[in-house]
Amino acid sequence: MSDIKIYSGSSQVRVMEIKNILENEGIEYQEVNKMDSSYAGIFGEIQLFVSEADAEKAIQLVETIKNK
Template sequence: MLEKVFTTQSKIEAMGIKHLLEEEGIELQYIDKTDRSYAGLFGYIEIRVDESDKEKASSLIDSYFEKE
């Protein structure tokens, strides 16, 4: 079962997290629920991973934001 580990309105932020998780071998589902008519004003992007990878993915995401 897939678990949501990250949500954002920023495509740049979402792509950074997507690449980070993929580099660590974590398979994910990238769901873009933004309204293309209003470039980032409405909707969000969601990243989901298998529940067995949720803890590792969450830790990697936390580390990603600590560096900024």
């Protein structure tokens, strides 16, 4: 199985929120940080990936956060 990207963005606060929810739900994730260290929050993004088996549930959780 492959990993599915469930989120990409530049907000480190949003990423932390999503990671906490995934952890609380027992969903394992991988984080890929493509932020430029010299210009954090301006250039680049942080991506979160989950397994294909957890993707549907994880996407629903991320949508819930986005709709707040």
